[in-house]
Amino acid sequence: MDYPGQLYVIAAPSGAGKSSLVKALMELDSRVHPSISHTTRAPRGQEKHGREYYFVSNSEFDDMVNKDAFMEWAHVHGQRYGTSKTTIQDLTSTGTDVILEIDFQGALQIKRIFNNAILIFILPPSWEELRLRLERRGEDSPDVIELRLKNAQIEVAQAKEFDFVIINESFDRALFDLKAIVHAQRLKFAAQRRNKSATFAALNIS
16 A cells, blocks of 8 residues: 555554553644554443444454454454554545554554555563553552563563654653654655645646
């Protein structure tokens, strides 16, 4: 697939600050829109169906898998998450930049299908800081925190497969780095020629 809109795929271990960074980016850049994934897990905190995720039953998720409705899907922390093909295609085909938060398995699956996708991995500054962030979040039991830390060791090892890596030690710096990646993609020749076609035509650049 090659659409005028850019797809940014963000992955990170739980507690690295991925969701906070993505939320801050979208508040600053109105041209970036979220892709809402489907999941079989229950809502947490103030999450709402159709805003953070589409919360579906296992049978509904199975039906979508059987219909090949997902660009990617994976098991994460005992639940399933999937990215709808239609959602991504509808947004990027109209020139919308889409940002997608998923696990590394899904990110690598998407790269094989949508090779123009930009993969960004968010790292914590240390294991100690990651544990503190998970504990401060107050959403998980000690057993779940240990599971997330164990999974994180597998997840961070995949950072080498991504196009960009951001270390979230300082939130402001990490947000600056994320904004820089998005801005740089818009300055690529193909993007500039598409978005500034009148200028290119006036300069006889094909």
